[in-house]
Amino acid sequence: MPLIRNGEEAVNTWLHVETGEAGETPNGITVPLEAFLEKRDTLLARNTPLGVRLEPDDDPCRLAGDLDRLSLIEIAFPRYTDGRGYSTAQLLRRRLGYRGELRAVGHVLRDQLLYMHRSGFDAFETERAQIACVQDALGEFSSFYQPAADGHRHVFARRHT
Amino acid sequence: MTSVRPKLKPDVPKAITAWHTASGEVVWMTPKGDWTSNPDALGVFTGEVAEARLADARAAEGEVTDPYFMEVSETGEIRGRETLRETIRAQGPTTHPEFAKGEAL
Amino acid sequence: MYRYDEFDAQIVHDRVKQFRGQVARRLSGELKEDEFKPLRLQNGVYLQLHAYMLRVAIPYGQLSPRQLRRLAHVAREYDRGYGHFTTRQNIQFNWVALKDIPDVLETLAEVEMHAIQTSGNCIRNVTSDHFAGATADEVMDPRPWCEIIRQWSTFHPEFAYLPRKFKIAVTAAEHDRAAIRVHDIGLHIRRRGEAVGFEVHVGGGQGRTPHIAAKVHDFVPEAEILDYLEAIMRVYNRFGRRDNKYKARIKILVSETGAEEFKRLVDEEFAAQRPDEKVELPRAEIDRIHAYFAPPPLSGRPARSEVFERAKAADAAFASWAEVNLYPHKQSGHACVTVSLKPVGGIAGDATDTQMETVADLAERFGHGDIRVTHAQNLVMPHVALDDMYEVYRALEAAGLASANESLITDMIVCPGLDYCNLANARSIPVGQAIQREFASVEDQRDIGQLHLNISGCINACGHHHVGHIGVLGVDRKGEEYYQITFGGRADEKAAIGEIAGPALSAEDVPPALKRVVNRYRELRTDPSERFIDVYARTGLEPFKEALYAADQER
Incomplete structure (x- = not known):
C-alpha cells in the first residue's frame, strides 16, 4: 500500500508481524502491543528496526518506558469513523514525548489527513491518496484554534504576540 | 442513522427509490431503468429483476444516493408498513399542502 | 456580540473552500455516499425525507440583524421562503440543493456565519441562556465563555470522530434556561469572591435512555476550564462505547462506569496533563473576547413607562x-x-x-x-x-409574530417529525397543531399558566418530550401513528425525566385526553399560582394518568 511520509511518497520497507515471531528478515517489523510486551527482550535483541502497532483500544502509556527504542509506531484505524487513534497519537507525542515515526494504517482517507497530521502523525498508509492530494489535504487550513501535536501556535496565543 | 427499512420478500412487488444526488430531490426508477421525480411513473419490479435493478442503481450511485426498495402494489400504489413515510416522501410534508407533488394525503 | 477577526474569518473561508471541494468530489462520483456522509454531516448537511437539509450554526443563539437578514435571503433564494429554528438555537433549511450549498455557505461567511459541526460525531454548537446579558439572576454574562468554547472546539483534531455527537450548554443564572442537566456537558458559571469558575455536570441527555447529568466538579477555575474539558473529552473519546450507537453517548459511559469512577478518570487525566499540553489562554485573550459582550448603552429610564x-x-x-x-x-x-x-x-x-x-x-x-x-x-x-x-x-x-403564549401550553417544542425527518416514526407537527386548537383561547391558556408541552416524533427525542411537563412521543404501531404521554419532566435547575403514563393514544385521542388532564390539574391546584408542574410534584402521576385514560372507562 502506498506510503506518504512527511508529505511525500516513500517506499514502505516495514512488515507487520501479527504473531511477533519474525524469523530472519532484514526489514523492520511492527508487532502488536501484547506481543511486544510478551516478547520484549527477544524483539529488542534483533538487529533490525522495531516498531509496534497499536489498535484503537490499546493504551499507549504501556509503551512509556520503551519509546526511545522504537523507530515506528503504527496506529490502526479499522474504520475511519473510529477516532480513538487521534487520542492515542496525542498521548504519544505530547504526554509521552515519542519522537519516532507515527504512522496511520488501515482505513485512512484524504479528509481525515489534516486531523491526523495535527494529532501527531507524520506518515500515512493509504490506498487512494496521491501525493498532490495529500499536500492539498494538509494545506486546507492555515490557522487553528487549539494547540495540538503539530506544533502550530494556536489562535488564542497568536492574537497576543 | 436512517430508519430501519423492512425486508421485502422476493415476490412482493417493489419500486426502487432514492434521492437525486445534486438536488436532493426524491426519485423513483422507471420501468426502463432511468429516474423520475414523478411517483406516478415509477416502475414495479419483483424477484431477480428487482435485485438486478437495485444493484444497477447502487452502481450508479454518483447520480442518485442511497437507493432502496419500497413496497408497492402491482399497479404501483404505495403499500405496506412504510406507507405513511413513503406517501409523505412522494407527496411532500402534510403540513405544507402547497408543496404537494401528487394528490393530497 | 462577538465579531470575527482575521483568524476567524480565514478559518470560515477555508472551510467553505474545503467543503466546496468535498461537494465537487461527491458530485463527480469520486466520493461515495458513505464516505461523503460524515463529511457533509460535520458541515450540517443531512439527507432528509424530501431533500437535503442544511443546519446553520447560531452560536449560543445570538444573531445580529444583518445575519438574520442574510438567513432570510437564503430562505428566499435557496429554499422555499422559510427557515426552521431548532432546540439547539440553530436554524435549518429544508429544501436546499447540494450543488447550491457551497454558495449558501459563502454568502453566510460574509456575515460571519457557518455550518461547522452542526452535526456529526463531534462537539456541536454551544448553547446558552437566551436572556444572557439581560437577566438580573446571572452572576455574569455566559456568552464570552460560550465563544471561547466555540473557538476551542472548532476543528479540534482529536475530537472530530467521537463515539457520538457531543453537546455543551452554559448558563450563569440561578434559573436554568439552557437545560444544562440534559446535556453531555452542562456548565454553570459560579463566582467565589472575585474568582470565576465552572460547576461541571456530565452525562445528561435525552434520546432513548434519558439521563440527568452528574455533577463532577463544583468549581473549575476559569483559566483551567478548557484543559478540564479536554480531559473529559479524551476520557470519552478513548472509553466511550463504539459497539452500539445507542449506547455511545457519554451519558452511557458515565452511568456504566459510575459517576465517581468517571470523575476519577477525568481527574486523573487532568492531573497528568503536562504544562505544554495545556491550552494557553492568555488573560488578554479572555479580556478581548469579554469586551465584545459589553452591555448595550441602555439609557436610564424610570421603571414605570x-x-x-x-x-x-x-x-x-x-x-x-x-x-x-x-x-x-x-x-x-x-x-x-x-x-x-x-x-x-x-x-x-x-x-x-x-x-x-x-x-x-x-x-x-x-x-x-x-x-x-x-x-x-x-x-x-x-x-x-x-x-x-x-x-x-x-x-x-x-407580521403574525405576536402570539401571547410564551411558556404557555401552545408554546410547544415540536420536532419536524415524519413530515420531514428520515428518523421519525410518526408526525409531530399535526398532532401539535391539533393540541393547540384544543387550547386556542388565550384566556384559557393564561388560566392554565406555565405548562411546557414537548413533542417528539421518535425516541431520539429532538422534541425534548422527556423534559416536557407534558411530553408526547410519536410511535409507530404497525404503520399507524400512536402517541405516548409522559408527565412531570422538566429541563430547568430541577431537571427531571417525565414518567410514562401508560399505553399510547391514537392521534385523534390525544387532544381530548390532554384536555381532561389539564382540567384535572385545574381541579387539583390550590390556587392559580400553583403551576401544573408544582401540582404534579405534590400529587404524582396517578390523578393525571386517571384523567388521561378516563375516556376508556366511559366506553
Whole structure:
C-alpha cells in the first residue's frame, strides 16, 4: 500500500508481524502491543528496526518506558469513523514525548489527513491518496484554534504576540 | 442513522427509490431503468429483476444516493408498513399542502 | 456580540473552500455516499425525507440583524421562503440543493456565519441562556465563555470522530434556561469572591435512555476550564462505547462506569496533563473576547413607562401579550421580548423570510441590534425599552409574530417529525397543531399558566418530550401513528425525566385526553399560582394518568 511520509511518497520497507515471531528478515517489523510486551527482550535483541502497532483500544502509556527504542509506531484505524487513534497519537507525542515515526494504517482517507497530521502523525498508509492530494489535504487550513501535536501556535496565543 | 427499512420478500412487488444526488430531490426508477421525480411513473419490479435493478442503481450511485426498495402494489400504489413515510416522501410534508407533488394525503 | 477577526474569518473561508471541494468530489462520483456522509454531516448537511437539509450554526443563539437578514435571503433564494429554528438555537433549511450549498455557505461567511459541526460525531454548537446579558439572576454574562468554547472546539483534531455527537450548554443564572442537566456537558458559571469558575455536570441527555447529568466538579477555575474539558473529552473519546450507537453517548459511559469512577478518570487525566499540553489562554485573550459582550448603552429610564401603561389600558390584546411575553430586564424601564414562533395552527419554530426581516428591522430600531434564538424555538429581543414596546408589538402583530403564549401550553417544542425527518416514526407537527386548537383561547391558556408541552416524533427525542411537563412521543404501531404521554419532566435547575403514563393514544385521542388532564390539574391546584408542574410534584402521576385514560372507562 502506498506510503506518504512527511508529505511525500516513500517506499514502505516495514512488515507487520501479527504473531511477533519474525524469523530472519532484514526489514523492520511492527508487532502488536501484547506481543511486544510478551516478547520484549527477544524483539529488542534483533538487529533490525522495531516498531509496534497499536489498535484503537490499546493504551499507549504501556509503551512509556520503551519509546526511545522504537523507530515506528503504527496506529490502526479499522474504520475511519473510529477516532480513538487521534487520542492515542496525542498521548504519544505530547504526554509521552515519542519522537519516532507515527504512522496511520488501515482505513485512512484524504479528509481525515489534516486531523491526523495535527494529532501527531507524520506518515500515512493509504490506498487512494496521491501525493498532490495529500499536500492539498494538509494545506486546507492555515490557522487553528487549539494547540495540538503539530506544533502550530494556536489562535488564542497568536492574537497576543 | 436512517430508519430501519423492512425486508421485502422476493415476490412482493417493489419500486426502487432514492434521492437525486445534486438536488436532493426524491426519485423513483422507471420501468426502463432511468429516474423520475414523478411517483406516478415509477416502475414495479419483483424477484431477480428487482435485485438486478437495485444493484444497477447502487452502481450508479454518483447520480442518485442511497437507493432502496419500497413496497408497492402491482399497479404501483404505495403499500405496506412504510406507507405513511413513503406517501409523505412522494407527496411532500402534510403540513405544507402547497408543496404537494401528487394528490393530497 | 462577538465579531470575527482575521483568524476567524480565514478559518470560515477555508472551510467553505474545503467543503466546496468535498461537494465537487461527491458530485463527480469520486466520493461515495458513505464516505461523503460524515463529511457533509460535520458541515450540517443531512439527507432528509424530501431533500437535503442544511443546519446553520447560531452560536449560543445570538444573531445580529444583518445575519438574520442574510438567513432570510437564503430562505428566499435557496429554499422555499422559510427557515426552521431548532432546540439547539440553530436554524435549518429544508429544501436546499447540494450543488447550491457551497454558495449558501459563502454568502453566510460574509456575515460571519457557518455550518461547522452542526452535526456529526463531534462537539456541536454551544448553547446558552437566551436572556444572557439581560437577566438580573446571572452572576455574569455566559456568552464570552460560550465563544471561547466555540473557538476551542472548532476543528479540534482529536475530537472530530467521537463515539457520538457531543453537546455543551452554559448558563450563569440561578434559573436554568439552557437545560444544562440534559446535556453531555452542562456548565454553570459560579463566582467565589472575585474568582470565576465552572460547576461541571456530565452525562445528561435525552434520546432513548434519558439521563440527568452528574455533577463532577463544583468549581473549575476559569483559566483551567478548557484543559478540564479536554480531559473529559479524551476520557470519552478513548472509553466511550463504539459497539452500539445507542449506547455511545457519554451519558452511557458515565452511568456504566459510575459517576465517581468517571470523575476519577477525568481527574486523573487532568492531573497528568503536562504544562505544554495545556491550552494557553492568555488573560488578554479572555479580556478581548469579554469586551465584545459589553452591555448595550441602555439609557436610564424610570421603571414605570407611562406610554406603556397607557397602551396596555387601551389595547387588551397588547396588555395580555405584554404580561405573557415580556421578561424583566436588569435595567429598569426595559424588558426582554419573546417573539413567539408558535401561532396556533402554525409550525413550531418556522419563520418566513419576511418575518425574519421584520424581526431584524425591529431589533435594529428598538433592540440594540441583538436577537436571540431560544431552545424553545422562539426568538428574543433582549433589550427593548418599555416606551417602545407598543410600536414593537404592533409591528410583530402585523407580521403574525405576536402570539401571547410564551411558556404557555401552545408554546410547544415540536420536532419536524415524519413530515420531514428520515428518523421519525410518526408526525409531530399535526398532532401539535391539533393540541393547540384544543387550547386556542388565550384566556384559557393564561388560566392554565406555565405548562411546557414537548413533542417528539421518535425516541431520539429532538422534541425534548422527556423534559416536557407534558411530553408526547410519536410511535409507530404497525404503520399507524400512536402517541405516548409522559408527565412531570422538566429541563430547568430541577431537571427531571417525565414518567410514562401508560399505553399510547391514537392521534385523534390525544387532544381530548390532554384536555381532561389539564382540567384535572385545574381541579387539583390550590390556587392559580400553583403551576401544573408544582401540582404534579405534590400529587404524582396517578390523578393525571386517571384523567388521561378516563375516556376508556366511559366506553
